[in-house]
Amino acid sequence: EACRQLGFHWAVKVINGMLRTAQRDKAVLESSLPDTTPIQTAHPKWFVDSVESAWPEQAAALLKANNVAGPMCLRVNEQQLTREQYLTQLAQHNIPARAGQWAHSAVYLAQPRDVNTLPGFSDGAVSVQDEAAQLSAFLLDPQPGERILDACAAPGGKTGHLLERQPQLAELIALDQDVQRLQRVQENLDRLQLQATLVHASLEQFAQDHPQPQFDRILLDAPCSATGVIRRHPDIKWLRKRADISKLADTQLRLLQIAFSLLKPGGTLLYATCSILPQENTRVLHQFLKQQPRACERSISAQWGLAAERGSGHGRQLFPTIDGHDGFYYGLLQQADLQHADTQGH
Known part of the structure; x- marks a missing residue:
């Protein structure tokens, strides 16, 4: 039909013949390719291998959900x-x-x-805001009179939700190093008729300028591979490379270390990503807990998601679901004294 509309009437029979041959000999044609995984799943092979290794029981449904547009x-x-x-x-x-x-x-x-x-x-x-992302404000559970840091705040969805959940905070600081994205945070807060202290800086810069522990609760929604929101940004599948993941994990661990240093004794930190890869999630927490004796993990008792990476004990993982939420990961940490951390942290 396209050939007819373009005026290439001579090509109609040729194209039809090629399509019929491709349909009839699909299996033979696919078997001649060096790797059919990208064709069969519409995902790169390295990603499919990673998902099947980490989540063998959930892999098929996860990959299928990635190829269906997410609901609003x-x-x-x-x-x-x-x-x-x-x-x-x-x-x-x-x-x-x-x-x-x-x-x-x-x-x-x-x-x-x-x-x-x-x-x-x-x-x-x-x-x-996606339902999985909404869970962050419930997990962090801000209380009246507390000081809260949203460490990677833009575009401000979680900032707004924290303020909606607890309007009697002493202060909420929304931090981001991208000034244009920080402006979006302000626009969202203006629409919601809410107020926060917006700071244009990286987390490293902020910690250098404010080295003393000062926050009761911190949300660290860390930069990640975004492999839990592929259905909303399909280009992620092909732009991300296997080598990116280890680099991101290094960045995430560094940010987690910095953010944790800003917690008051007894304070709570919620580590979050929109990734479904354990290397960015459970393994970051595992490495952090090995290095930080003052950190103890708080369990997340919930009916949603799975105990991350088949019972490792570190955090909780959600997967993208058709007609439901995106993929997201949460890990909950608490600042404790050395004796308390030794008995509960690891």
């Missing part, structure tokens, strides 16, 4: 209204939606739509 998920601002109230508003506007399964602020739309058509969006009643 909203976070209800529970300072303004309940999720049930917002679902009612959506129904009144004839917008099909359903409640999320794990985060009680999460709402899934049946179809993506322009945010400006969502009731209450401009007034801060709702934001766009």
Whole structure:
């Protein structure tokens, strides 16, 4: 049909013949290729091998979910209204939606739509944020009067959620080294009618300028391979290389060490990535706990996700699911005295 529309009528029979041959001899043609994994899975072989090694029981479903566009998920601002109230508003506007399964602020739309058509969006009643990412504010669990650091804050979804969860903080510092992305944090906070202290600096620079432990809780959403959100950014599959992962893990460990130094005694740090690769997740925590005697791991008791890397004990892993949340990892750490860390940390 394309040939006819382009005026190449002479090519119609040739193209049809080639397509019929390819369809008939598909198995033979594929067997002649040196590696059919990228064709069969629409993922590079190194990634498939990594996933099948780390998550043999989940690999097939994970790869399948990566090839299906993720749903549009909203976070209800529970300072303004309940999720049930917002679902009612959506129904009144004839917008099909359903409640999320794990985060009680999460709402899934049946179809993506322009945010400006969502009731209450401009007034801060709702934001766009994946359900897995919403879990961070519940896990960190900020309390009144505390000082919080969002160490890699842009574009500000988690910053806003932390403030929604706890409006009586002493201070929340939103830190990012990208000034343009930090501006997006401010725009999001303005829409939500919330306030935070925005700091343009890298975590290393900030720690040099403020070396004393000063935070009750820290969220470190570390730079990562983003292999848990491939379905939202399909180019990640082909841009990422195997060698990138070890470099990212080195960066993540360094940032974790710096962030932990800023915690008050007894303070809590939530380490998060949107990766599904253990090298960036459980193994970073394992290496950190070996090096830091004042760190102890807090267990995450939850019905969502899996105990990471087949029972290693370090953190909890979510995988992308069709019509559900993205892939995400969480590990919860606490600053403790040496005696306490020796008995509970490792």
